[in-house]
Amino acid sequence: MADGRALSINSGENLLFLTDEQLRQGIEAMFFAYRGFTADPDRILDDLAYGRAHHRAIHFINRAPGTTVNNLLNLLGVTKQSLNRVLRTLISDGLVQSRIGKNDKRERHLYLTDKGRELEQTLSDAQRARMRAAYREAGPEAVAGFRTVLEAMMDSEMRRSFQRLKETGA
């Protein structure tokens, strides 16, 4: 309860004291960094009358072409109604193609069209540019630590999704 509470951690040779203040700084860093993280794509999307939800859908369809709607909404952590609204506009705008499943005809498999891939490229170029600059500024050891802490912060279910995607892409 008290603000000065500390927790000691044995970390090999070091002893790390995690005060509430240090944790709070981490929390605030996450908040401000996430704003920066989304800022560049957000600007691009604004001009196209799309939002972050469209970006997320496009990102993961590009990442896992042929994924089903169900798969995608688990990944994104939203309801099918929410996702459907976004997909409908992307399909009718010709950025995403929905193909009925070959084995299971209930399923819809999602693919980016050329136009969709083009937008994906534009968005991820912008986002990667910031990421690259940050990685560069921080250096490789910091980057390794960054990734380790982020993974530790995920819910176990998301961590599994993340791992699966890593294997796919590598």
Add this chain to the structure above:
Amino acid sequence: MADGRALSINSGENLLFLTDEQLRQGIEAMFFAYRGFTADPDRILDDLAYGRAHHRAIHFINRAPGTTVNNLLNLLGVTKQSLNRVLRTLISDGLVQSRIGKNDKRERHLYLTDKGRELEQTLSDAQRARMRAAYREAGPEAVAGFRTVLEAMMDSEMRRSFQRLKETGA
């Protein structure tokens, strides 16, 4: 453009190759981790009919008691109208107190009430618990890297805000 594009960075003794794939993994890690980061407070807020916006306001008012509305909306990066709606409910629910400025009567200075501090404590306890677990799992060197990369990812304006808050709290 090609997926195999790499950028070499001279990092002391090492040579780090930042492929698009590595950057994309960082992007996805940010996405999944942020979900985890907000999940615990979100659950608490749901029961109280508050949202993330209320949490953010409460957090920063606690962090900088007596801050003005203008100050706060710069920190949060939203419009004054958006913030005002949140503040109105917090004030009428007796979590936040708004005092008219002594020197400049246009300004409102914001403070948490006892009740407000109580909720802040509950929310930040939950968020810190996850942070603490993640830090613990990752180890102190990873934590340092984590913080470094996050700072490098912020817009310069946010980085200044972040620095200012760090000095205040320490």
Add this chain to the structure above:
DNA sequence: TTGGAATGTCAACAAGGCTGACATAAACTG
């Protein structure tokens, strides 16, 4: 003292979450 700048409030709208209800088609099961 008057006009502009700063600050905050109210109203209305849009995006994108959510739930509930329901339709369809396909797959599975007894």
Add this chain to the structure above:
DNA sequence: CAGTTTATGTCAGCCTTGTTGACATTCCAA
């Protein structure tokens, strides 16, 4: 084969939290 479950889509309606526009108050400087 009949009945149930699963995957998907759609409609309606709600909430939160962004946005702009209009406006009141206060301060300050010409």
